[in-house]
Structures are given as structure tokens and as C-alpha cells.
Amino acid sequence: MAGGEERQEKGPGVRRGIRRALLWTAVSVPLPGAAHLRMDRRRSGALILGVYLLIVAVLAAAAVWIASDTSEATTRLAGIAVQSQWLLAAMAGVFAAAVLWMAVIVHSWTITRPPGATVGRQVLGAAAVLLLCLAVAVPSGMVLHAGYTAHQTLASLFGSPEPDSEPPHDDADPWNGADRVNVLLLGSDSAENRYGTRTDSMMVASIDTDTGDTVLIGLPRNLEDAQFPTGTALAERYPPPWGFDDLLNEVYQTVAEDPGALAVNPTAVDPAADTLKAVIGYNIGLDVKYYAMVDMLGFRDLIDAVGGIQVLIEEPLPYGVHGGVLEPGLRRLDGYEALWYGRSRVNSDDYGRMGRQGCLIKYVADQIDPATVLTGYRELAGATQRTLTTDIPQTKVPAFIELADLVGGSGSMSTLQLSPPQVYTGNPDWEMVKNLVAEALGAGGDALPAGPAESPSASPEDGVQASPGDGTEPSPEDDLTAWQEYTGLEEPAPADPGRQVGEDAIDLNTLCP
Numbered sequence: 001m002a003g004g005e006e007r008q009e010k011g012p013g014v015r016r017g018i019r020r021a022l023l024w025t026a027v028s029v030p031l032p033g034a035a036h037l038r039m040d041r042r043r044s045g046a047l048i049l050g051v052y053l054l055i056v057a058v059l060a061a062a063a064v065w066i067a068s069d070t071s072e073a074t075t076r077l078a079g080i081a082v083q084s085q086w087l088l089a090a091m092a093g094v095f096a097a098a099v100l101w102m103a104v105i106v107h108s109w110t111i112t113r114p115p116g117a118t119v120g121r122q123v124l125g126a127a128a129v130l131l132l133c134l135a136v137a138v139p140s141g142m143v144l145h146a147g148y149t150a151h152q153t154l155a156s157l158f159g160s161p162e163p164d165s166e167p168p169h170d171d172a173d174p175w176n177g178a179d180r181v182n183v184l185l186l187g188s189d190s191a192e193n194r195y196g197t198r199t200d201s202m203m204v205a206s207i208d209t210d211t212g213d214t215v216l217i218g219l220p221r222n223l224e225d226a227q228f229p230t231g232t233a234l235a236e237r238y239p240p241p242w243g244f245d246d247l248l249n250e251v252y253q254t255v256a257e258d259p260g261a262l263a264v265n266p267t268a269v270d271p272a273a274d275t276l277k278a279v280i281g282y283n284i285g286l287d288v289k290y291y292a293m294v295d296m297l298g299f300r301d302l303i304d305a306v307g308g309i310q311v312l313i314e315e316p317l318p319y320g321v322h323g324g325v326l327e328p329g330l331r332r333l334d335g336y337e338a339l340w341y342g343r344s345r346v347n348s349d350d351y352g353r354m355g356r357q358g359c360l361i362k363y364v365a366d367q368i369d370p371a372t373v374l375t376g377y378r379e380l381a382g383a384t385q386r387t388l389t390t391d392i393p394q395t396k397v398p399a400f401i402e403l404a405d406l407v408g409g410s411g412s413m414s415t416l417q418l419s420p421p422q423v424y425t426g427n428p429d430w431e432m433v434k435n436l437v438a439e440a441l442g443a444g445g446d447a448l449p450a451g452p453a454e455s456p457s458a459s460p461e462d463g464v465q466a467s468p469g470d471g472t473e474p475s476p477e478d479d480l481t482a483w484q485e486y487t488g489l490e491e492p493a494p495a496d497p498g499r500q501v502g503e504d505a506i507d508l509n510t511l512c513p
Helices: 002-027 034-038 042-068 070-081 084-112 119-155 234-238 250-257 271-284 296-305 336-343 351-366 372-375 377-387 396-408 430-440 476-487
Strands: 180-189 198-208 214-219 291-297 310-313 315-317 325-326 329-333 388-390 413-419
Touching: 002 034, 002 084, 002 119, 034 042, 034 084, 042 476, 070 476, 084 119, 119 377, 119 388, 119 396, 180 271, 180 296, 198 250, 198 351, 214 271, 214 351, 214 388, 214 430, 250 271, 271 291, 271 430, 291 296, 291 377, 296 336, 296 377, 310 336, 310 351, 315 336, 329 336, 336 351, 351 396, 377 388, 413 430
Parallel strands: 180 291, 214 413
Antiparallel strands: 180 198, 198 214, 291 388, 310 329, 315 325
């Protein structure tokens, strides 16, 4: 009887002890070290709680810093987040903190649980402690997955090393003293019902490294007679003055079919894109340092990943073969709609489409900030790995993030379309093209030091007729009408020495409502 009464008296006490132990163990999740202090383990408890509160204070200060100066802070944070060494260090820190935190939770249970509990109660208590550990492990695992995703994305997209011809990267002067950095933006178009890849969207973004002022130089896909840098295999196969015997958007596929023989650098990650970068730079008289190429269909995923783009559409824009229409008004376009906004030629032409593509770039620069990229990292990382290729080295990515923030902030943006009436695409005067580009950039900024490409233009004295094109080339009169209807501006002044600098470059604030 006495023993039975003793067991009955112990039972309620053990149950209450287990409840108290679980309570203090649970308190150790938001306040690590609290259970140690409760059990008079003051030194260890004070150390654990002090380190924890210090980390919380640092994170809170960082949050206040970001909230007080969102643009600068998020740009700096994004710049840090795209550097592998910082990512790996942060991942290691998160992993170590999670392991130590869970160890504190388990030890809190160990020192607070009462002796004499039955096996069943011990199992239930251990299960409850496991759930408390999962409350730490799950979010920590999500953070580690985010870091791994970002690291893999950086490694796959920006894995190319700095060219040997370039000086080592300097964080204090990432552009090596250059006034402008020039990047070729390519939109590739490939489909199952046709062979190969065509770069139907080609645009050079020339960015002032001090002010962020940007000129988008649009090159029509149907430019003919492209010239090739002297001494290259392409120049030997397609010598001046006639140059390439197809449209400019076929250069990529031509090189891709035989990169070993035709590429400027056959060892490049994408020899065809690298060669097209050199060819376009040669023809417009700029040193184009980098390229970024996105698949047109993949562009849809990129826009969806950042939550869409807000666009003011002034007139109904029909698209597709099924009679779709983008209705007028201020609208947020999803990826599918944004793709058609930049691609549609229904009741339009290549040149109107080029203008809308320039507007899309402006909208992205204005609306997509580093905070948006950070919050949508997972979808954005997946979309970029599937659709984007570039030769921008990883060491330059933080500098590009800061430059993009400058472009979307105080920088102005204008566009120069190398299309009629300024440029006749069937037989371009490449000397005039170089002059147009130089004037649009204020006659400055990283022009190629080498001599210009020979122009294929023929005069009547040559006794040679100009190339008529592929039979689908609009007439200069049609091009002028389409240009006037799209821009709402009068005919630009003809190319002559008296024209004002940059007169042919259109401010995108005027073109893009």
C-alpha cells in the first residue's frame, strides 16, 4: 500500500515537471539560454542569451538601415549577395547558428526534465523537442537553399573569367577609368518549326559610368552588308566592301554552325554571341565589352518572376494569330503580355517593335529595383538559368548592380534607332552609322581606336548598284511614315555636319509614356 501510494504521489509531480520542462524548452526557442538561467546555470545561460541578443541587435540595426535608405542599402545588400565568398560565408554562418541553436534547445530539455518519467512520457517529450528543433531547422534550411540557389545561379551565369587582355578587377575602379561601358543586349528567337537561332532583337546599351545616362542603340534585324573586323575568318569569307551576304540577325547562326572556323574566340562560352558582340561593335564604332542574351520565350518567365511590368498603352496593340489585343490604359503586363508588347508587328513593323523594346528596357530599369530581385530570387534564379547567357564576369556583377541602380535612379535614357530614315538597312553607310552613334553619345565614350570598317555604300560613279535587300525591305517613304506615326515626332534632320550632337537620339521619356 505504501509503495502504491508513493507511485501515485510521484505521478502527478512527474507530469507537472515534464510540462514545466517543455515550457522552458519552448521558451529557449525565442530566448536561447532562458532554461539555463532558470536552472541556475548562470554563466552558460548568460553567455548563450548575450550572444543571441547581440545577433538580434545587429540584424535589427541592419533592418533600420535598409528602411532608412532603401535604395542605397538594398543596392549594397544586393552587391554583397552576388559575391560568392560572402554567400558561402553567410551560408556557413547560418548553418553553424542553426546547429548551435538546436543544441541549446536539446540541452535545455535535458537539464529541465524531471527524473523518473516513464518511457512513454520520455518519447512524447522527445517528440515535442524535435518539433521545437524543426521550428529552427526549417527556416534555416530555406535560407540555406536560397544561398545555394543564388550561388549556383552566379556560378552558371557569371562563371566566365576576366579576359587576359583586361587589367585585373579593381573594386575602387571596376570600369578601369572608362567613361562608358557598352553592353550588347540580344533577344534570341528559336522555335521547333524552324532551324537555328536568330537574334531578332539587338541593342547596345551605352551607359555613362558616372551619371548612369544611357543610350540604347537599336540595330534592325534586317541590316545588310555587315562588315567584319580585319584579320578575322569572317572578313576573309565575306570581304569588304559588300561584307555579309545575309541579314544581321543571321550572323549568330552562321558562326554557331562552324565556331571553330569562324568565331573570333572559339573558346568563349558562346562563341557565336561573343563574335556578334565584336562584329556589332566594329560596325558602330564602339568597344562593346559584354553581351547578355535572353531567349524571347524565356523573357516571359523573367517578367513573371519580378511580378510583371507596368506599361501605359495609348492605342490598342493587336498581337498574335488569334486576334489578341493589348487594350489601352495603364496596365501591369505579365510575362506573356510583355513578350507580345515587345514582339508584335501586327499593324506595325520592325521599327515600331524596336521602339517598344527600348521602352521595355526603360520600364524594367525604372521599376525593378534590387529589393524586387532579392524578394523574387527563387523564381528569378530559375528563369535566368534557363534563358539567360552572358559573358559578364562574376567580379563585375556588384558594379553592374550599382550601375543599374544609378540608371534607374538619376540617369536619363534615350534611344538611337539605326533604321530608316536615318539609315537605309538594305545598304547601310557604316561611316554615317559611326557618326550617328558618336553624336548620340556626345562624341565621346570608348570608341574603337582601330580604323572604321569600310562602307559598302556604292556611288553612281562606281558603276555598281546598291543591294536591293531580300525583297521584304520597306521603302524609305514607308519607314518614315511608320516612324512618324510611332514617335509622334517630325522627320529627323538629315545626316549632315551641321546637325546638333545627339539630335537623332530620342529621349525615352518622350517615346515611352
